[in-house]
Amino acid sequence: EVQLVESGGALVQPGGSLRLSCEAPGFTSSRYWMSWVRQAPGKGLEWVANIKYDGSETYYVDSVEGRFIISRDNAENSLFLQMNSLRAEDTAVYYCARTRHLGMGYGMDVWGPGTTVSVSS
Amino acid sequence: DIQMTQSPFSLSASVGDRVTITCRAGQSIGSYLNWYQQKPGKAPKLLIYAASTLQSGVPSRFSGGGYGTHFTLTISSLLPEDFATYYCQQSFSSPPLFSFGPGTKVDI
Numbered sequence: 001e002v003q004l005v006e007s008g009g010a011l012v013q014p015g016g017s018l019r020l021s022c023e024a025p026g027f028t029s030s031r032y033w034m035s036w037v038r039q040a041p042g043k044g045l046e047w048v049a050n051i052k053y054d055g056s057e058t059y060y061v062d063s064v065e066g067r068f069i070i071s072r073d074n075a076e077n078s079l080f081l082q083m084n085s086l087r088a089e090d091t092a093v094y095y096c097a098r099t100r101h102l103g104m105g106y107g108m109d110v111w112g113p114g115t116t117v118s119v120s121s
Numbered sequence: 122d123i124q125m126t127q128s129p130f131s132l133s134a135s136v137g138d139r140v141t142i143t144c145r146a147g148q149s150i151g152s153y154l155n156w157y158q159q160k161p162g163k164a165p166k167l168l169i170y171a172a173s174t175l176q177s178g179v180p181s182r183f184s185g186g187g188y189g190t191h192f193t194l195t196i197s198s199l200l201p202e203d204f205a206t207y208y209c210q211q212s213f214s215s216p217p218l219f220s221f222g223p224g225t226k227v228d229i
Contacts, residue, residue: 035219037165045157045165045208047219059216062122095164103171105153105212106219111164 002026002110004096009115016086016119022079022096022112030054030074033099035108036081038092038117046092049081050099064090086119093117123147123211125222133228138199142225144192144209153213156185156194159224160205168207169194196227204229 008020022034035050049060049070058070069082079096093116097108124147134140144154152172157165167176169185172192182197196203209222 033217037221044206044224045159045210045221047210047221050217050219057216059218061218099217102155103174104151105155105171106217107155107167107170107176107212108157108165108210109167109170109176111166113164 002098004098004110004112006094006096006112006115009094009117011118011120012086013121014087014119017082017084018086018117020081020083020094020096020115020117022081024077024079024098027098027110029072029077029079029098033106034070034072034079035097035099036070036079037095037097037108037111038090039095039114040089040092043092048094051079083117086117088119091117091119122218123150123214123220125209125211125220127207127209127222127225129225130223131226131228134199136199136201136229140196140199140203140227142194142207142227144187144194144222146190146192146211146213149189150211150213152188153211154185154187154192155210155212156183157208157210157221158203158205159208165208199227199229201229203227 036048093114098110156169159165
């Protein structure tokens with residue numbers, strides 16, 4: 001079964017750091033772009049970052065540029081999100097999603113159940 | 122950045138109703154438009170990609186249309202399990218900087 005499983009969410013103080021992980025049992029993630037998407041409590045979806053299948057390209061939403069780093073370890077079939085200088089507004093459920101070319105452009109066709117990050121003192 | 126808007130913000134409908142949700146892009150995005158369904162407490166699910174192509178396993182009562190800046194998601198005959206929030210998402214940007222619409226909540 002194709003699935004994704006996130007981990008690493010926690011309660012952290014403002015200014016702190018956290019590293020999220022996403023494992024991909026059931027498929028070879030190295031063949032795909034991968035993305036992180038977050039959802040603040042009671043709010044909509046916000047794309048955070050994505051990474052090319054070989055890790056050679058990474059892109060970020062403006063609000064996390066310079067603070068977050070997306071990376072991957074294809075040997076371990078894993079995706080990561082290093083989050084630094086965390087702010088209260090980073091509080092959200094973080095989803096990893098397989099991102100593939102679908103017809104025109106890219107779509108996110110497999111999602112993990114999410115991991116919760118809370119930034120509070 | 123490409124801004125996405127949706128209307129209505131929410132709607133109430135009855136089982137069997139035909140429901141249409143609109144998504145607009147801040148600039149022309151061709152057919153680079155996807156639709157997702159999200160139920161409370163669950164991860165989003167891809168419904169439609171490339172504006173009008175149904176993802177595998179998605180019921181045929183869902184359909185998508187549009188091009189450029191104006192897109193629609195239609196549910197032809199609403200079922201109770203369609204209670205959810207629906208999001209559009211553009212993938213036109215190069216480099217791939219994705220953006221979602223604010224969502225439309227459908228109450229049954």
